Amino acid sequence: MGLKTSTKTFDERLQASIEDTFMxxxxxxxxxxxxxxxxxxxxxxxxxxxxxxxxxxxRKETIAYLPDYLEQFSxxxxxxxxxxxxxxxxxxxxxxxRKVTLEKQAKxxxxxxxxxxxxxxxxxxxxxxxxxxxxxxxxxxxxxxMDDWDEPSHIVFPNIxxxxxxxxKVFEKKLGYDGDNEPVHMARFARKVLRxxxxxxxxxxxxxxxxxxxxxxxxxxxxxxxxxxxISIPKTQIVxxxxxxxxxxxxxxxxxxxxxxxxxxxxSLTSYVTFAGRTNSDESDGPEDFHVVIIDNxxxxxxxxxxxxxxxxxxxxxxxxxxxxxxxxxxxxYGSIYPGPMGAVLSPILGGYEDFGDLPYASxxxxxxxxxxxVKIPLHQLLIEHRVKMTDDLKMTHGLDxxxxxxxxxxxxxxxxxxxAMKMDHLPSGVLSKHKQTSVENLYNYDGxxxxxxxxxxxxxxxxxxxxxxxxxxxxxxxxxxxxxEQQGGQ
Amino acid sequence: xxxxxxxxxxxxxxxxxxxxxxxxxxxxxxxxxVHDLAQTTLVDKxxxxxxxxxxxxxxxxxxxxxxxxxxxxxxxxxxLIAQSQEEHLLLPTDTRFKQxxxxxxxxxxxxxxxxxxxxxxxxxxxxxxxxxxxxxxxxFLLAESASIVVETSAGQGRSLHFLPKKYISIIPMSxxxxxxxxxxxxxxxxxxxxxxxxxxxxxxxxxSNSGDIEMQLVxxxxxPIEVTYVIVTxx
Numbered sequence: 001m002g003l004k005t006s007t008k009t010f011d012e013r014l015q016a017s018i019e020d021t022f023m024x025x026x027x028x029x030x031x032x033x034x035x036x037x038x039x040x041x042x043x044x045x046x047x048x049x050x051x052x053x054x055x056x057x058x059r060k061e062t063i064a065y066l067p068d069y070l071e072q073f074s075x076x077x078x079x080x081x082x083x084x085x086x087x088x089x090x091x092x093x094x095x096x097x098r099k100v101t102l103e104k105q106a107k108x109x110x111x112x113x114x115x116x117x118x119x120x121x122x123x124x125x126x127x128x129x130x131x132x133x134x135x136x137x138x139x140x141x142x143x144x145x146m147d148d149w150d151e152p153s154h155i156v157f158p159n160i161x162x163x164x165x166x167x168x169k170v171f172e173k174k175l176g177y178d179g180d181n182e183p184v185h186m187a188r189f190a191r192k193v194l195r196x197x198x199x200x201x202x203x204x205x206x207x208x209x210x211x212x213x214x215x216x217x218x219x220x221x222x223x224x225x226x227x228x229x230x231i232s233i234p235k236t237q238i239v240x241x242x243x244x245x246x247x248x249x250x251x252x253x254x255x256x257x258x259x260x261x262x263x264x265x266x267x268s269l270t271s272y273v274t275f276a277g278r279t280n281s282d283e284s285d286g287p288e289d290f291h292v293v294i295i296d297n298x299x300x301x302x303x304x305x306x307x308x309x310x311x312x313x314x315x316x317x318x319x320x321x322x323x324x325x326x327x328x329x330x331x332x333x334y335g336s337i338y339p340g341p342m343g344a345v346l347s348p349i350l351g352g353y354e355d356f357g358d359l360p361y362a363s364x365x366x367x368x369x370x371x372x373x374x375v376k377i378p379l380h381q382l383l384i385e386h387r388v389k390m391t392d393d394l395k396m397t398h399g400l401d402x403x404x405x406x407x408x409x410x411x412x413x414x415x416x417x418x419x420x421a422m423k424m425d426h427l428p429s430g431v432l433s434k435h436k437q438t439s440v441e442n443l444y445n446y447d448g449x450x451x452x453x454x455x456x457x458x459x460x461x462x463x464x465x466x467x468x469x470x471x472x473x474x475x476x477x478x479x480x481x482x483x484x485x486e487q488q489g490g491q
Numbered sequence: 492x493x494x495x496x497x498x499x500x501x502x503x504x505x506x507x508x509x510x511x512x513x514x515x516x517x518x519x520x521x522x523x524x525v526h527d528l529a530q531t532t533l534v535d536k537x538x539x540x541x542x543x544x545x546x547x548x549x550x551x552x553x554x555x556x557x558x559x560x561x562x563x564x565x566x567x568x569x570x571l572i573a574q575s576q577e578e579h580l581l582l583p584t585d586t587r588f589k590q591x592x593x594x595x596x597x598x599x600x601x602x603x604x605x606x607x608x609x610x611x612x613x614x615x616x617x618x619x620x621x622x623x624x625x626x627x628x629x630x631f632l633l634a635e636s637a638s639i640v641v642e643t644s645a646g647q648g649r650s651l652h653f654l655p656k657k658y659i660s661i662i663p664m665s666x667x668x669x670x671x672x673x674x675x676x677x678x679x680x681x682x683x684x685x686x687x688x689x690x691x692x693x694x695x696x697x698x699s700n701s702g703d704i705e706m707q708l709v710x711x712x713x714x715p716i717e718v719t720y721v722i723v724t725x726x
Contacts, residue, residue, distance in 0.1 A: 026705070029706070033706060046532075050525075053525050054524055054529070062522075064512070065516070065520075066510065067503040080690075084499070085495065086495075086499045086501075088502060137713070138703070139701045139703040140701075163705060164705050167704055183707045184709050187701060187704065187709040187712050188711070191711065191712050191713065194713065195620070199617075199620055214683075223699070223702075225653050225699040226713045228713075229654070229714075232616075232654075232691075233616055243506070250678050251676055252522060253675065254671045254675035267636075268696075269633075271697060271698070273638070273671070275691065275693075276649070276690060276691035278690060279691075280690045281609075282608065282644075283609075286649050296506075300505060300509050303506060303510050
């Protein structure tokens with residue numbers, strides 16, 4: 001799996017999401033639960049808006065000097081005896097990991113949850129290597145792997161779309177589990193399976209929440225502790241990091257870790273916040289061989305553009321947890337490993353508009369994502385910027401939609417045409433309408449509702465009632481004209 | 492120029508071009524925070540008040556906090572060890588055990604020690620995996636999040652904190668600080684002064700947990716299933 005998680009069209013994915021009622025309930029519950037936890041944790045900290053300003057400042061200033069901080073980090077990793085590889089593309093990143101794996105003659109690889117390894121398609125590459133087995137060790141990712149590498153659907157809770165019985169069946173089929181579907185029993189069973197694998201692992205592969213420039217160490221934020229085992233037991237560690245995941249010192253990392261923990265899972269700090277690099281010469285565990293792969297893979301498309309603030313993202317998932325669109329279509333609806341509002345902004349930057357051009361339109365533009373973002377990324381404004389770019393700069397809007405919008409543009413720009421259209425729109429809409437009894441849900445009833453709108457209207461009328469436009473004589477302007485006359489007559 | 496170095500230079504030059512800022516323009520510039528909220532939060536609290544905050548938070552992370560004096564520390568640990576019913580104990584090689592008068596603990600027959608040096612890598616990891624209970628001193632206790640801070644050293648590896656089934660952290664009261672700010676500042680300053688810092692520093696808040704199955708909290712998927720904090724009231 002790479003950045004793109006589906007070959008289906010956006011409409012096909014939406015249809016599948018709408019039909020998946022378990023997923024919708026699970027996502028709604030997760031959003032509601034996380035709302036309480038997240039807001040509680042932020043309130044407990046106090047002065048949340050001021051903390052956001054600090055988070056924004058740290059991320060913004062770091063990105064502004066990205067080449068310098070990356071160079072400082074790289075120099076320090078090498079000073080500590082580690083290796084850094086700068087990968088412009090996902091192929092280069094995969095090739096480097098393949099090279100290290102083969103050099104080390106590794107047989108068993110443990111991985112901790114990492115979006116960027118999924119983005120560059122690392123798992124498939126490793127699985128193609130002869131005699132190499134790979135184990136995702138985060139419980140959710142482990143479940144997805146056991147279920148034939150099912151797609152993640154959330155950046156913090158990748159497994160949110162599965163219920164306990166589905167998981168039990170996966171464990172039964174793939175691992176011979178014969179217990180019940182109690183989460184604690186299944187988790188303990190997974191613990192045993194994973195422990196055995198961990199103790200024989202040759203390489204640990206992790207992502208990187210943040211890299212610390214002044215010391216050449218990385219920062220991992222987890223709740224399970226699997227990342228800590230990945231950086232303790234194997235003799236070799238390979239870190240894959242998006243190039244923007246860097247902060248100057250531990251002091252800035254501490255601030256963003258606090259923002260991340262509260263925003264992602266509603267905790268003051270997650271159970272494990274770790275700062276680590278290559279093991280020191282007098283220590284006996286940890287990686288003796290430490291590699292960091294710094295990945296661009298399209299991120300630099302955002303630099304120096306209106307999309308630069310997207311690189312501030314700390315992957316907390318708070319924007320997903322407040323998004324009304326995500327609530328209905330879930331992670332799989334987006335067709336990208338980065339779903340929700342952050343994914344709708346980031347995916348086109350990384351993968352282009354041909355594959356991800358629909359995503360900026362999968363938004364209500366309500367601005368809830370922008371309001372909750374702990375580092376103040378103007379997410380909904382960036383979604384509009386994508387639309388502007390596609391429409392105005394790249395002229396990607398074409399076909400019937402484009403023609404319709406052009407006609408609407410001409411008509412609304414001309415007072416004569418606009419008035420004519422206002423007088424005429426009631427009549428032709430009759431053939432597309434059906435009659436419904438007026439209710440509290442449908443207060444405005446001018447001889448029916450459109451239920452099969454043409455062209456652009458179709459997206460709306462397929463799931464909502466659109467009142468038929470009133471007759472010209474009943475329209476607001478006419479009503480207002482008469483009303484004024486009546487008032488003047490009355491005076 | 493080697494391929495790797497050339498790639499690095501090309502990579503960084505590309506970013507600088509995109510940003511429109513020349514490389515090495517940062518120099519020694521440091522981020523001047525827009526406010527000092529991180530540095531001032533909870534700093535007006537006494538150690539006793541911080542401990543009260545920590546105890547409240549510890550309830551939410553399923554971690555009992557016990558208070559004891561240096562004189563009664565051995566007895567407290569004996570009780571905890573007995574309650575744990577674990578036969579294989581793992582301790583770091585750490586002079587603080589002697590400093591705090593825990594000589595009886597060091598002499599218990601079921602105790603295994605983390606051995607110093609690379610030659611003992613396999614033995615140490617296997618011992619940690621087998622251990623029912625590990626006991627170690629913490630460098631700091633972060634009141635706000637009820638987290639302990641541990642630093643690796645030759646006598647105290649990373650696995651010691653993650654592989655044993657149960658874990659007891661001993662924290663002198665004098666090591667309680669308001670929040671992660673103070674711990675991060677300490678390690679940043681250590682590095683700036685050129686002092687040695689262990690290759691890993693962990694902020695640990697209670698036992699390992701997961702909410703990955705229907706978002707129901709499950710304790711102990713990977714790391715310790717039970718964690719206990721023992722505070723030694725030395726101030």
